[in-house]
Every structure is written in structure tokens, then in C-alpha cells.
Amino acid sequence: MQQTDGPYFDDLAVGDVFDWAPAVTLTEGFAAAHHAVLGGQFRLMLDRELSMRVAGRPLATPSLVWDVAIGQSTLVTQRAIANLFYRGLRFLRAPAIGDTLSAHTEIVGLRPAEPKADRPPRGLVVMRIRTRDQHDRPVLDFFRCALLPARAPVAGQAVGLLEPGGSAVDGEEFAIAAEKWDLAAFRSASKGGHFASLKAGESQAMPGDLVSSAPELARLTLNLAAIHHDAKAAADGTRLVYGGHTIGIAAAQATRAFPGLVTILGWHGCDHLGPVRQGDTLRALLEIERLEALPAGGLAHIRAVVSADRPASAAKVLDWRFVALFP
Numbered sequence: 001m002q003q004t005d006g007p008y009f010d011d012l013a014v015g016d017v018f019d020w021a022p023a024v025t026l027t028e029g030f031a032a033a034h035h036a037v038l039g040g041q042f043r044l045m046l047d048r049e050l051s052m053r054v055a056g057r058p059l060a061t062p063s064l065v066w067d068v069a070i071g072q073s074t075l076v077t078q079r080a081i082a083n084l085f086y087r088g089l090r091f092l093r094a095p096a097i098g099d100t101l102s103a104h105t106e107i108v109g110l111r112p113a114e115p116k117a118d119r120p121p122r123g124l125v126v127m128r129i130r131t132r133d134q135h136d137r138p139v140l141d142f143f144r145c146a147l148l149p150a151r152a153p154v155a156g157q158a159v160g161l162l163e164p165g166g167s168a169v170d171g172e173e174f175a176i177a178a179e180k181w182d183l184a185a186f187r188s189a190s191k192g193g194h195f196a197s198l199k200a201g202e203s204q205a206m207p208g209d210l211v212s213s214a215p216e217l218a219r220l221t222l223n224l225a226a227i228h229h230d231a232k233a234a235a236d237g238t239r240l241v242y243g244g245h246t247i248g249i250a251a252a253q254a255t256r257a258f259p260g261l262v263t264i265l266g267w268h269g270c271d272h273l274g275p276v277r278q279g280d281t282l283r284a285l286l287e288i289e290r291l292e293a294l295p296a297g298g299l300a301h302i303r304a305v306v307s308a309d310r311p312a313s314a315a316k317v318l319d320w321r322f323v324a325l326f327p
Contacts, residue, residue: 006078006224009110009123009150014160016107021072021222023102023134026060026095033220034064037213038245040252043190044262053185054262055178057096062264063248065095069131069140070244071221072103076127078224081147081235082272083243084124087164089142089267091177093133100134111158113147121150126162142267174265174323175294183296186262187327193260195291195298195326202288206253208281208309214241215278217248241276246318250304253284254324258300261324268301268321276317280308289321297327 024030031045044051045061052058066089077083095101109126125148131140143164172179187194218228226233227240234240247270255261276282284304292299306318 007076007148008079009112009121009125009148010152010154012076012107012110012125014107014110018073018075018105019103021075021103023100024068024072024222025100026064026068026097028097030220031060031064031097034067034217035061037217037220038063038248038252039209040248041255041259042261042263043259044186047189050186050189053182055094055181058098059263060095060097060099062091062094063244063251065091065101065131065140067217067221067244067248068101069103069129069142070144071218071223072131073105073127073129073144074222074224076105076107076125077146077148078226079149080225080227081122081149082240082275084145084147084272086267086270087143088269089140090174091140091265092138094177094263095133095139101131101139104130104132107160108143108164109158109160109162111162112150112154112156115153121153122147123150123154124162126160126164172294174299175325177265178263178325183262183327187297190260190327193258193326195260195293195300197260198288198291198300198326200288200290204257204286206257206284206286208283209249209253211241211245211249211276211278211280211282214245215239217245218242238277241278241280243272246272246276246282246306247320249282250284250306250318250320254286254302254304257286258324258326260326262297262327264322264324265299266323268323270318270320272317273319274308274315274317276308282317283307283309283314297325300324300326
């Protein structure tokens, strides 16, 4: 019988697969509810006619797609203490409104945490999540690491893949999800901020965005982690905001900073540096780390360091490196 409340660390073994989360159809209503929480100026996904001209179909925002995949993977992390990092997220196809997504989550690494007298036993779990659409076409592939409690003190060595690298590809391979798009059509609709105008080293500090509707976003995206729904499940008695919520706000701020941004094609990595709570105001410092020209347009490798306002000072909560497509 399948567990309904999620495994403990010591229930897991490398090679275990969790693939029974409900498939999710990306409807217009689903996308609108998601946008109401995170916002963002993804021109290509907001303008159906432009999306049809550029991609031949009405595309879903990348943040909606990765939020669904992460939510489906929480079959493993219902008891999570914290989510620690993501590595090597790559879009293999850009899903459209109307597509149905399913996730295959495999345990690829396990490491018992160092015992501490003031903490219950726990361990690190590394997962590989692969998402496919209704035609069994690959959509998304990435690694995720979470901290889970253990039933009892865990002895033994780490096993499996514990430090998955960032994306293994660069350049044109990153753009595979958009290789047939008509970027000239996007360029004509976007009045500025094209690839040719970008400069490596350029940075922008963004104004803040309030974190609201945190449990609603978790419910919308099938996120089962109790710490996002039940204050009693969190160590300090306050609900934690789902990490994808923070990432989504950073993505929304990036679309305002770079109005020519077409879409996000992947992540090198993402580290959660501290907790976020409902009511925090998040601010991203965005820096273009490097640029790569493509036959049409190009890629910007961008770092977003996100801080949350605190009563005394701002606390860093996210360090995210992603790859954006520009015309």
C-alpha cells in the first residue's frame, strides 16, 4: 500500500521511484490563478497571438511548469524539514496551455545528517525529477535536494549521487526547447531589451514584491509538504513559504528588469539560503554573468540573489542562476 503521509529518510533507498502524483492539465484558469500569485511580464505567455506567431502554440510560463513538476515530486517530501537546492534544471520542450504533465521522481542520493543532541535524526535526500507530457515527450529534467526526518538515528555512509552538477550543456543545446521559434516575430513585438543591448556584468536591484497567497500556491501546484500548510509541522511553529514561490517572484522581477526576455530555458542551480514567510517582501539583485550568441538572438546567464526584508536588516534567502533567451 502506498504511503499517504510521505516517507521518512530511513524508508528510502537509491532507485526508489515515486510516480503516482496526479497528472496536471495546464488550463487557462490554472495559469491565471498562478499568475495572480506570482505576477510577471512574460510577454510571450501573456499574449496568445504573439505566442502563436513565435512558437505556433499558446505557451505556458516556465514558472508554472516547474512549479507543477516540483509539486508532483513532493510525494517524497511531505515530511520535509527544508528544501536545500536544485541543480541542472533544463527544459527539453516548452509546454503549451492544454498540455498534461506527469512527473517521475527517482531517489538518486542519500546522506545521513550529522547527529546533534538538540535535533531529531534526519538526512539529505537527492531526487531526479523528469516530467513528460500527454504524448510521452520529455519536458523537464532536474535534481532537487531536501532534508527529511528519520524514524531513528541513522548510521552508515552516504550513497548515490549527492552533489549533482549544474547544467551539463551550454550554448545552442540549452535552446533546444525554443529551436524552431520565430524570434524575429518576438523582436518586432518587443520594443527594447534585445540581446544586442545586454552587457555582461550589468546588474539591477529590483523593488520589492510582497509574498502573499503562499498556501494557495502550494495547493494549486499539488505541493504536499506539510511545512507549507501546517504551522505545527515547522520547527519554529510558523509555516514556511514554498521555495518555488520565492523563485517565481524572482523570475517575475527578472521579466520587469529585462523586458526583452523571451523565456527561461533552464537553471544552472538554485540554493535556498534561508526561510521565507508569508508577508515578507522579496527583492532580487539581478546580474548578467555571461552572454552567448545564438544564430538568432542569444542566451543570458543571470544570477539572482534574493533578500527578504526583516525588522532589523535584509536577509539573503535565495541564490539562483538561470539561463534566459533573448531575441
